[in-house]
Amino acid sequence: MSWVIHVPATTANLGAGFDSIGVALNLYLTLEVELSEEWEFVPLSEGMDGLPLDKNNLMYEIALQVANKFDFNEVPACRVKMTSNIPLARGLGSSATAIVAGIELANVLLDLSLSLDQKLEIATAIEGHPDNVAPSLLGGCVIGHYDNQLNWIHVPIHDLIFLAIIPSFELKTTQARSVLPATFSYKESVQASSVANVSVAAICQGDWELLGTMMEKDHFHQPYRKALIPHYDALMELLNEDVYGTFLSGAGPTMIALTNEAVMNQKLKQWKNAYPSFQWLPLQVENNGVTVNEI
Ligand code: HSE
Numbered sequence: 001m002s003w004v005i006h007v008p009a010t011t012a013n014l015g016a017g018f019d020s021i022g023v024a025l026n027l028y029l030t031l032e033v034e035l036s037e038e039w040e041f042v043p044l045s046e047g048m049d050g051l052p053l054d055k056n057n058l059m060y061e062i063a064l065q066v067a068n069k070f071d072f073n074e075v076p077a078c079r080v081k082m083t084s085n086i087p088l089a090r091g092l093g094s095s096a097t098a099i100v101a102g103i104e105l106a107n108v109l110l111d112l113s114l115s116l117d118q119k120l121e122i123a124t125a126i127e128g129h130p131d132n133v134a135p136s137l138l139g140g141c142v143i144g145h146y147d148n149q150l151n152w153i154h155v156p157i158h159d160l161i162f163l164a165i166i167p168s169f170e171l172k173t174t175q176a177r178s179v180l181p182a183t184f185s186y187k188e189s190v191q192a193s194s195v196a197n198v199s200v201a202a203i204c205q206g207d208w209e210l211l212g213t214m215m216e217k218d219h220f221h222q223p224y225r226k227a228l229i230p231h232y233d234a235l236m237e238l239l240n241e242d243v244y245g246t247f248l249s250g251a252g253p254t255m256i257a258l259t260n261e262a263v264m265n266q267k268l269k270q271w272k273n274a275y276p277s278f279q280w281l282p283l284q285v286e287n288n289g290v291t292v293n294e295i
Contacts, residue, residue, distance in 0.1 A: 001034070001035055001294065002032065002033060002034035002035070002294070002295050003031075003032075003033045003108050003292055003293065003294050003295065004030065004031065004032055004033070004291075004292070004293050004295055005030070005031040005033060005101050005104045005105070005108075005290065005291075005292050006028055006029075006030050006031075006290065006291045006292075006293075007028060007029045007030075007097040007100050007101050007104075007136050007290045008024040008025060008026065008027070008028055008097070008135070008136055008139065008286040008288075008289065008290070009024070009025050009027035009028065009029070009086040009092045009093050009094065009097060009136075010022045010023060010024050010025060010092070010093035010096060010097075010131075010132045010135045010136050010250075011023050011025060011091070011092060011093065011162060011164075011249040011250060011254075011256055012091075012093065012131035012132050012249070012250040012251075013131065013218075013220075013221065013247065013248065013249075013250060014199065014203070014211070014215065014247055015195070015199055015211070015214055015215030015216070015217075015218040015222070015245070015247045016192065016195040016196040016199050016214060016215070016217070016218040016219070016220055017131065017143065017196055017199055017200070018131075018196075018218075018220035018221050019128075019129035019130075019131055020129070020130070020131055020143060020144055020145060020196070021131055021141065021142075021143050021144075021199070021200070021203070022093070022130070022131035022132050022134060022135040022141070022142055022144075023135055023140070023141045023142075023157065023162070023285055024135040024136060024138070024139045024140060024141075024285065024286040024287070024288075024289065025092070025162055025164075025283045025284070025285065025286055026283055026284050026285075026286045027084075027085050027086045027092065027283065028084070028085065028086070028097075029082070029083075029084040029086055029094070029097040029098070029101060030082075030083045030084070031059075031080050031081065031082055031083075031101055031105075032080070032081040032083075032295075033078050033079075033080050033081075033105065033108070033109075034078060034079050035076060035077070035078055036077050036078050036079040037077060038077045039054060039055050039057075039060055039077050039078060039080075040053065040054070040078075040079045040080070041053045041054070041057045041059070041060075041080045041082055042079065042080065042081045042082065043082050044081055044082060044083045045082070045083050045084050045085065047084075047087065047088060048082065048084065048088075051082075058095065058098045058099070058102065059080070059098050059101050059102040059105060060075070060102070060105075061102065062098065062099050062101075062102025062103060062105075062106075062126065063075045063102045063103070063105040063106040063109070064106075065102075065126070066102065066103055066106035066107070066112070066122060067106050067110055069122070070106075070110065070112055072110055075105065075106055075109050075110065076109045076110075078105070078109065080105075084097075087166055087254070087279075088170070089170035089171065089172060090166050090167075090170065090171075090249075090252075090253060090254045091171070091248070091249040091250035091251050091252045091253060091254040092164070092166075092249060092250070092254055093132040093135075093136060093250065095127075095132075095173075096123075096127060096132030096133045096136050097136055099123050099126050099127055099133055100119075100123055100133055100136045100137055100290050101290075103119055103122055103123055104119075104290060104292050107119070107292070108292060108294075116137065116138075117150075119137055120133070120134060120137055120138075120150050120152070121149075121150055123136075123137060124144070124146050124150050125148075128146075129144075129146060130142065130144035130145075130146050130150055130152065131144065131250075132250065134150075134152055135289070136289060136290060137289045137290055138154050138289040139156075139286050139287045139288040139289040140154055140155060140156040140157060140285060140286075140287045140289075141154070141155040141156070141157050141203055141285070142154055142155075143155065143200055143203070155203055155204055156285075156287045157203075157206075157285040157287070158285070158287075159260070160208060160258060160259075160260070160284075160285065161258070161259050161260060161261060161264055161282050161283070161284065162256050162257075162258060162282075162283045162284065162285070163243070163256065163257040163258075163259055163264060163268075163280065163281070163282050163283070164249065164254050164255075164256050164279075164280075164281040164282075164283055165235060165254065165255045165256070165257065165275070165278050165279075165280055165281075166254045166278060166279040166280075166281060167229075167231070167253050167254070167277075167278050168277060168278075168279075169253060170253070171228060171229075171251060171252050171253040172251075173250070173251040175228070176225050176228060176251035176252055177251065179224045179225060179227065179228065180220075180221055180224050180225075181224065184219075188219060191219060192218075192219035192220055195214050195217045195218060195219060196214075196220070198210065198214050199211055199214040199215070202214060208244040208245075208258055209244055211244065211245060211258065212240075212243065212244035212245020212246075212258055213245065214245075215245040215246070215247040215258075216236070216240075216245060216246075218247075221248070222247070222248050225248055225251070225252055226248070228252065228253070229248065229252055229253050229255070231275070231278075232248070232255070235255055235275070238271060238274055238275075239257045239271065242259070242263050242267050243257040243258060243259040243263060244257075244258040244259060245257070245258050246258070264282055268280065268282070
């Protein structure tokens with residue numbers, strides 16, 4: 001028996017929606033899975049150097065964790081061919097795709113028949129927050145709150161370009177989280193949450209100008225993390241006259257400009273010329289989440 005598991009990448013936070021808002025994008029991790037004598041991961045794309053190809057692979061570790069949760073000691077061995085165009089450690093949800101893929105591996109190989117809610121709860125418990133794993137599972141934009149229980153809203157998004165500006169250096173999420181403050185004053189919390197509240201309303205109404213304005217008023221993470229991104233202010237200045245707004249994708253270092261096709265067609269060449277060493281990748285929202293097909 002064999003299966004194909006197809007998981008979309010994600011961007012998280014969208015400014016002030018720290019650990020809470022995420023959107024699925026049209027980059028994918030695809031696995032071709034067939035039963036085998038022993039666990040083996042086979043990389044078929046470039047950029048996968050250094051990924052463990054045995055039971056140390058994160059996807060196997062997650063699958064085993066899920067198996068144990070349902071009282072299985074092992075997951076039937078498989079040969080897993082991996083194809084991906086998601087850049088690693090750039091803030092585009094690559095580790096969340098691996099978590100979702102691991103859950104789906106356990107689900108099909110052990111015939112667990114997990115519900116969507118079970119998958120969401122398991123994935124969020126593993127990641128600690130829903131902003132990447134939930135859109136990978138559901139597609140579209142997901143706004144979520146997690147405190148051992150997940151409450152969420154799914155909002156499909158159409159006709160918006162997420163222009164990803166991807167630098168060549170990696171930034172580990174642990175490092176990007178270590179620069180965040182441990183506490184906020186009451187007054188600061190009220191300010192910070194009001195920016196997030198308006199951001200959510202703007203997403204639900206498709207008011208991208210307003211979302212862009214709110215993204216730059218974020219108090220939760222971007223003011224602290226921009227010190228880790230040398231080009232942060234210069235890119236904001238270059239782009240923000242023309243686009244709806246620009247934000248740090250997840251924990252960075254990728255930045256994403258929200259724009260439309262007309263503006264992008266007119267300006268992309270000029271922007272690329274200003275920063276030729278970055279990868280400029282126009283992406284769209286993937287409104288469908290992970291798929292698993294038996295072949
Ligand atoms: N919300 C997370 C962060 C995304 O910004 O740290 C990366 O896990």
